[in-house]
Amino acid sequence: MGGLLSILGVRALGETDLNPVSGLGKISQLLFAWIQPGNVLANTIAGGVAEAGAQQARDLMQDLKTGHLVRASPQAQxxxxxxxxxxxxxxxxxxxxxxxxxYTIPGPPFPAPTAYVWLSLARLLCDGQLPQNSASYMVLLQ
Missing domain, CATH: 1.20.5 (Single alpha-helices involved in coiled-coils or other helix-helix interfaces)
Structure with a gap:
């Protein structure tokens, strides 16, 4: 599934110059929640692998595109x-x-906020639990 989502991301990047890697990772998490309900770890890993694959595909496509523009050898690239x-x-x-x-990872010097987003979505999809105080935060945003 990561390969399919990578192709989707590269296509979107080629046509719009935007790569929706975060959204592709979340799609992977949604699908994996259906395939393996209740498995928070597998859900988080599936989203991370899909997003990382889409990011690497984006980087490679941009490198090859630049190489083509400057007439670099594809073999050398x-x-x-x-x-x-x-x-x-x-x-x-x-x-x-x-x-x-x-350092302690995650810890005060390296809090890894994106990891909490992945984990929170996995918990929501698997257990139906939102992080503590998220309801009051959503009310304040409205």
Whole structure:
């Protein structure tokens, strides 16, 4: 499903210059709530994987589009993407490990607010529970 949503996101980006990755992740969460009702963890992971796939597809499409405009070799771009992706695995894992040793993640220095949005939607879809004080917040917004 992540691949299908990635294609949808790239198509939308190509035609409108906007990539609805957040919405695509939420669609994935809605579908996964129907497939695996009550499974908050699987629901959150499904949304995250779909959004991450759509973001990566967007980045790759933009890179290839720029390469086409400057007449770069698609083969060289492909190898560059492979090398960069391989190195980023090592760099990202190392950086995360270093941050995790120094800080509590999530914690006061790194609160991860987007993670709470994903978790809140998963809980709402699976359990029907909204976060605490959300009803009064919605009344104040009206």
């Amino acid at each position: 492909f190898y560059g993407q492979l090398i960069g992706s391989s190195l980023s695995i090592i760099v990202s894992a190392t950086a995360y490990t270093l941050y995790q040793r120094a």
